Amino acid sequence: MKKYTTVIGLEVHAELKTNSKAFCSCSTEFGGEPNTHVCPVCLGMPGALPVLNKQVVEFAIRAGLALNCDIQKFNKFDRKNYFYPDLSKNYQISQFDQPICLGGHIDIEVEGGKKRIGVTRIHMEEDAGKLNHSGATISTSDSSAVDYNRAGVPLIEIVSEPDMRSSEEARAYLEQLKAILEYTDVCDCKMQEGSLRCDANISVMPEGAAEFGTRAEIKNLNSFRALVRAIEYEVERQIDLVESGGHVVQETRTWDDAQGMTLSMRSKEEAHDYRYFPEPDLVPVELDDAWIERVKNELPELPAQRQQRLMTENGLPAYDAGLIVATKAMADYFDAACKNAGDDKAVANWLLGDVSAYLNNEGIEIDAFPIKPENLGEMVALIKGGVLSSKLAKKVFAEMLKADKSPKVLVKELGLEQVSDEGAIAAIVDEVLAENPQSIADFKAGKDRAIGFLVGQVMKKSRGKANPGMVNKLLVEKMQ
Amino acid sequence: MKVTTKDVEYIAQLSRLTIPEGEMEKFTEQFNQILNYADILQKLDTAGIEPTPYVLPISNAFREDVALPGVTQEEALKNAPAVHNGGFKVPRVIE
Numbered sequence: 001m002k003k004y005t006t007v008i009g010l011e012v013h014a015e016l017k018t019n020s021k022a023f024c025s026c027s028t029e030f031g032g033e034p035n036t037h038v039c040p041v042c043l044g045m046p047g048a049l050p051v052l053n054k055q056v057v058e059f060a061i062r063a064g065l066a067l068n069c070d071i072q073k074f075n076k077f078d079r080k081n082y083f084y085p086d087l088s089k090n091y092q093i094s095q096f097d098q099p100i101c102l103g104g105h106i107d108i109e110v111e112g113g114k115k116r117i118g119v120t121r122i123h124m125e126e127d128a129g130k131l132n133h134s135g136a137t138i139s140t141s142d143s144s145a146v147d148y149n150r151a152g153v154p155l156i157e158i159v160s161e162p163d164m165r166s167s168e169e170a171r172a173y174l175e176q177l178k179a180i181l182e183y184t185d186v187c188d189c190k191m192q193e194g195s196l197r198c199d200a201n202i203s204v205m206p207e208g209a210a211e212f213g214t215r216a217e218i219k220n221l222n223s224f225r226a227l228v229r230a231i232e233y234e235v236e237r238q239i240d241l242v243e244s245g246g247h248v249v250q251e252t253r254t255w256d257d258a259q260g261m262t263l264s265m266r267s268k269e270e271a272h273d274y275r276y277f278p279e280p281d282l283v284p285v286e287l288d289d290a291w292i293e294r295v296k297n298e299l300p301e302l303p304a305q306r307q308q309r310l311m312t313e314n315g316l317p318a319y320d321a322g323l324i325v326a327t328k329a330m331a332d333y334f335d336a337a338c339k340n341a342g343d344d345k346a347v348a349n350w351l352l353g354d355v356s357a358y359l360n361n362e363g364i365e366i367d368a369f370p371i372k373p374e375n376l377g378e379m380v381a382l383i384k385g386g387v388l389s390s391k392l393a394k395k396v397f398a399e400m401l402k403a404d405k406s407p408k409v410l411v412k413e414l415g416l417e418q419v420s421d422e423g424a425i426a427a428i429v430d431e432v433l434a435e436n437p438q439s440i441a442d443f444k445a446g447k448d449r450a451i452g453f454l455v456g457q458v459m460k461k462s463r464g465k466a467n468p469g470m471v472n473k474l475l476v477e478k479m480q
Numbered sequence: 481m482k483v484t485t486k487d488v489e490y491i492a493q494l495s496r497l498t499i500p501e502g503e504m505e506k507f508t509e510q511f512n513q514i515l516n517y518a519d520i521l522q523k524l525d526t527a528g529i530e531p532t533p534y535v536l537p538i539s540n541a542f543r544e545d546v547a548l549p550g551v552t553q554e555e556a557l558k559n560a561p562a563v564h565n566g567g568f569k570v571p572r573v574i575e
Contacts, residue, residue, distance in 0.1 A: 018545050025548035034566035035557060039550030054542035076533050083496055085570040132567055145567025148556070273494060278533040286539045 001243060003207040006235050007215070008170050008200055009162035012177060013155050014187040015127060015195040016059045022126045022154035023050030023093060023282075030193050034132070034147035042152035044088030049281050052077075056154040057100070057285055059186040060124050061295045063156055064101030066184045066302055067119050067177075071292050075100050075285040077124075080274045085146050086128040094157075096276040099123035106160075106180070107304070108172040109322065117173050118161030127153040137256070139263070150194075156186070162201065162212065167231040171224055174198060175326060179303040182328045191223055198227055203248065204238045213238070214248040218262055220255045230255040234262050306331055314344040323352055329366045336373035341380035350376060354397055371400045379407040392416045392464055420467040422474070425458070428466065429474045432457045443479050451475060483511040 018028055024041035040048035057075075064071050078096035104119035129151040135141035158177065164170045178196060181187040189196045203215035218234055221227045238248050253262040301309070303325045310321035310331075325331045330351065337347045355376070359366060379396055382388040388396065388411055395416060396407050411417050419425060432454060433440060442450035451472070458471045485504050488511060492499045499507055550556075553566055562569035 020543075020545050020547040024550070025543070025546060026550045027547040029547075033553060035553045035568075037550060038556050042550075043556060051541065051543040053545050055545035057542075081494075085568070085573060131570075131573065132565065134564075142572055143564065144570050144573055145564040146570055147567050275494070283536065283541045284534055284539045 001239075004204045004235075004239050004242075005207050005209070006165055006231070007162045007203045007205065007212050008164040008166075008231060009215075010160045010164070010170060010173060011199045011201070012158045012160075012174065013127075013197045013199075014063070014158065014181050014189070016056055016154040016156060016186055017188055018053055018055045018059070018154055020053055021152035022053050022056050022124070023152055024048075026152065028153045030190075030195070032149055034145070035149065037149040038151070042088065043148055044090070050093065050279075052282060052285065053154065056124055057287070058295065059154075060100045060122065060156050061287070061292060062184050062299065063158070063181060063186045064104065064122050065292075065296050065299055066180050067101070067104040067106060067122065067158070069101035069104030069119060069122060071287060072098060072100055072102060073287045073292075074098065075124075075287070077279040077282045078276045079279050080125075080276055082274055084128070085144065086131050086151070088129065088148055088151050092126060092128065093279055093282070094125035094276075095123035106173060106176050108169065108176050110169060110172065115163075115169065117163045117169070120159045120161050122156050122158050125155050125157060127151065127155050162203075167228040167235075170200065170231055171228050174224065174227060176303065179326055179328070183300055183302050183306070185300070194222070197222070200227065200231060200234075202231060202234045202238070204235055204242065213242075214250050216248060216250065216262070217252045218255055219252060219265070220257075222257075226255055226257055229257075229260060230262060233260065237262065303328075303331075310334070314338065314348075316345060316348050320345075320348045320352060324348060327366065333366050333369070333373045337377040337380070339377060340374060341377035341384070343380050343384045346380045346384065347377065350380065350397075354394070358401065370402075370404070371397075372404070375400055375404075375406055382407055382411065386420055386467060387411065387418055388416060389418050389464060389468070392418070415465075417465060418467050419462055419465045420470060422470065425462070425466050425470055426474055426478075428458050428461050429471065429478060432461065433475075433478060440479055482515050483508055487511070 015028070020026060021028055021037075021042060024039050026039050026042055027037045029037065041050055061071055075095065076098055077093050079091040080094045080096070081091045083090050099121040101122035102120075104122070106117050106119060107114050108117055109115075127150050129146050129148040131144040131146055133141035133144045160173065164173055178189045181196070182189050187195060191197070198221045200218045200221060201215045202218060203213040205211065205213040216234060216238070218230050221230055234253070241248055252265045254265045255262055306325045307318070307321045310316045310324060311318055314321075314334075316324070324334050334347060334351060337351075338344045341347045355366075355369065355371075359369060379388070379393060379400070382396075383390055383393050388407070395414065396410050399405070399410050399414065400407065405413075436454065436457065439450045439454050443454075454475050455468065455471050458466055458475070459468065485508050488499065488504060488507050492507075557563050557566070557568065560568045
């Protein structure tokens, strides 16, 4: 079999975190009874006129600057015309030939270093309504119920260059993009709620070929896992097709997560003939330097900068820092926990170890983690200060998951304080030595293993609370 | 004739319009009249002139980002031919 190169470009739709819709004052709140966040404008009533929400422009500029784009000063909106039940007006207000942002990029980490993925453009548009199908899937439904609560919610569509060559690169790009949109606070990026959605354009070509193969557009990628699985399935499908003498058809396919395959989506709609024209109901948007400059100056710290800060100021390795800054909430938690911990690396270890394991197990995000950052920090401080052993810290951690109590209180309640009082430890050491004359003889005969056994006995008698370093020191002193 | 009845049929289909058989010729002729007029405009020398999507000297008409109540579900669905679970009921979407 020939070798093939995969070519992937992503189109990401991000719902902007505004209070009201793009062209009317309806709420953008997720959920709610069907058709309760609607008005004549988003229901497409004749004669209703759109008025642009200023915050949409602000967010689009902010996202564009964070993605290293050139902000275009002259902006207009266009109508994209098509008939589909989720579109109340039978056109979507979008930007066609003059998007607000052009020519940006995102740097991703790949095997062997950094890779730059181009961002072709970002444009502003409105979301469509939602179809609730009567059957399990769109293909098996006899009818659908349309809810226009989402119709008119502002979106930015971020189109990448076809620069990605594997599912891992696509995943890294989407992760980095999601982090940037979270840090800039323009989108809440909840993929399960659909506030961040991804379509993938995928093609294959023989290795070394000059021209890309015919691409298929895969929709309905609602998670990172779905993105990776869909790309892997689609690449294999296309290679099999080409290998067996067939050819890839340019079409839209949908990812069926349950079946683990992409399916052709033959819509009743005509081929893509959107007959774009300038939206006559809106006036142009003209940005001046002052506006763009202000947004630039107000840009918050971005994931890459924050990773750098965690490396230089907190002394974390690049890998740990990268994992922690991947979500803004995790990075914020880290910063808060470090305030009273006195050992930033230990905080990172807890976050990437026990905390992440708990989150994965429970299927929750750090926002819903029951332990407050100051309590995790305090626990780390207790370990560092020799009050709590690392082993017993696991007990405190487990208790903190159950009840919102400070580790200091828990250590007292559970009687877990590490004993570093020399007199108290010496008493136990004497006791253990009296019970184990053979071990003393072994130690004197040069058998180093004997000391390990004796330390174990002392720890047992102290129920794990004796300071192990001190136990060791006293044992050696007393046996000499 | 630049536009044929076939083009008119296609555009009618895209716009979900049914054109009665007897009026096809009339529509085709009117389409062509419009395009012929555009041809006259195209003869003008527009080199160096920016496209003019808007003729009014107005820009930046914004709304502040404040959410306000809209209409009730009952009102929203008043014109719906069919309703299901608080939504506008529509026939099967995919072929």
